[in-house]
Amino acid sequence: MGQDHRRLDSKVIAQHIFMMVKADPIISIRVLQGGVENHFGYKASYRKVWLAKQRVVARIYGDWEESYNELPRWLFTMQMYLPVTQPWPASTDTVMFHRVFWTFPPCVEAFKHCKSLISIDGTHLYGKYGGTLLMAIAQDGNANILPIAFAVVKGETKEAWSFFLSYLREHVTPQPGVLVISDRHKSTGRALNAEGSLWKPPHAFQAFCTRHIAANFMTHFRNKDLKKWSQYADEGHRFGHMTTNISECINAVMKGSRNLPITALVNSSYFRLGELFARKGSEALAQLQVGAKFSQTLMKAIEFNSKYVNTMNVYQFDRSRRNFTVEELAAVSGSRQ
Template sequence: MYATLPVVADGEFTVGMEFSSREAVIKAMKDYTIHRGVDYRVYESEPTTFYAKCWLIRVTKMQKKYCWEIRRYNGNHTCTRSTISQDHSKLDSKTVAEAIKPFVEVDPSIKVKSVIAEVQSEFNYTISYRKTWLAKQKAVESIFGGWKASYEALPIWFEAMCHKEPSPVVHFETMPAYKGDDLVPDIRVLHRVFWSYYLCIRAFRHCKPVVQVDGTHLYEKYKGCLLVAVSQDGNNNIVPIAFAIVEGETSDAWYFFLSNLRQHVVTRDGVGFISDRHDSIRSAIDWSNGTWSPPRAFHMFCIRHIESNFLRKFEAPYLQKLIVNIGYSRTIREYQMRYERLKERGEAYTNWLDRIPREQYALAFDGGYLWGHMTTNLVELNELFTRKRVEAEARINAGLVFSEMVTSKLHANQRASKNIQISCFDRENEVFEVHEMPSGVEYAVNLRQYRCDCGKFQVDRISCRQVFACCANQRLDWQVYVHDVYKMDEV
């Protein structure tokens, strides 16, 4: 900060002007040259003296006054430099960082291109991308703290979270610190941390019993991986349920994450569990003592990862859609038809696919545990909890029983059921034979086992059009055959 300065109408320096520090002197000179499109070079820079040439100014530290004072000044800087057109040597990343701090504080994710535009508007110079990037990093560090400080504050943040909300879960694992080969006594460093918020844990109780897990690499100063588990509610809202920062996608790291996930968040049994085919995940499941194996959980593979592996193996992009459709086949008939189509293109393709158990990648054989989910792509963690609760309560008050998503499906299925005829009914076993008109396609519907040959009833747990027709024929309540997860009070 500057000391009290004489008021100078034309913005010029004057002999006798005082500054509180050496830094204040340099900042004032930089601001002057940047805004006037001129420059200077440092001729002498000592602990008690600062002397700039071309435009002559000498500032000296005054011991008795505890300030820096301009002792010589040759007046208005009249010379210009043609090289100062797009950028300015004194408009360095530190100067830019100070100027953009208000913007970064409001939006830490502000794009570098936006910062360049702000600097151009403020200083009338277009600075380089690299200088802008460095300036933004310095502004972020100045406002929010550096990497080391943020890292050291991590336990404090988690402790604050535990005090602020009821029943969160935080589990640290640390390891000894070494300097070279020597153990540093009384110091331990972060190895892994797992956490889940109370709202996430509670929300999962009302979601579909499906969990998707995936990891993403961290590329800043402190490397490692962020592991995330998500689920989905009955209105297709994505619900993040657990997180971990680990050293990498190793078997030990996945075991750490999955064991904590099972112990603290996914406590119910009969869940579908979707991941990629990473060997470390499979090893972690093998070590889990049955907690992620049938009948407690049913491990499925993401069809997009299978598709990606297939293309890497065969380089046959024209078969990409067929591989995905095989996975999404809801009935055995659909699966066999698409499987044979792939086999016709080459037995090497189906031989490769046969190495993967079909109950781990195809809806027709998954036992209904996937609920129609086939990927780990629930990555858009949309705003949830408070806002969604308010919206849900409003719909309940309006008399809506089911979520918006399923209500639209139910209405469509109910309309389509009018073109279906019931040809046979086994009352004792609640089994129907139905015909779609005018196509004449036949379906068997088993209400007791929640199954229909269309495949949608058992996969989505929503009354399909055939079920609507059966209920209308026997005057049954079709709402009984819609899973509770789709009800508004669950959402």
């Protein structure tokens, strides 16, 4: 009777963990332990809860190992760019997952109408086999953030970044003059500046996230009074973007998916972007139907500038040197003819 009671308790506990993981795939083992303890009155070991979570994730999203076998088939079904896994090591008959790059045709088309700027970043995967998710993020004229390319690699190495950046340039961002913003990760810099790279002038331009520059500065000097926010002449390539914040936003959006088997991760990017394009497409269509010629963000900027332009006089202007002098006048009441 005691054994049957314990067996029943195990099933009930497993179901409790199942419901918690299903509600939040990124839930930590510690939180799961706490949930079990609060609900059943005792604390299960970390290992038991970890194993239970892995079984639950596999039950909901598919087996971890089988997910790698399913990935090429799923990518082929989606008719993705470069849906391949590369065998390693080549001297054996066993094919092992190495890395994969993917994008979506609507993303490629959308980037043609976005700012000529991308933010790139890498973020850890927290599943059974780890790895790193690399992403390139763009932004349109209405300040909408758009992921345009993804890759899963072993880690942030020069080889991995070169793989990602070369296919990104070839298939998604072939336009000249694109600015890429990144943190100061050494592997990223080496890949961007490698011999033959198309991410150097005059083909493309590079900029660093100033937040990372400040953080690195503090690491070396540890003096908050010396920490400065700096901008420099970028010839307009930054479009006002001083950080990789748009990448950080997508990292947060993808946080739950980073704990899933690889095919479930790719599926997540597909369905999330499908929902995004459907929603933003409807919003854009509604704006066109009411006769809007410019994006809402641009219209707000025009209205703001128009409000204050009458209080300013431009005395000097040198178009070639981009130098001008502006005097702001005191507000004048009354109307003008």
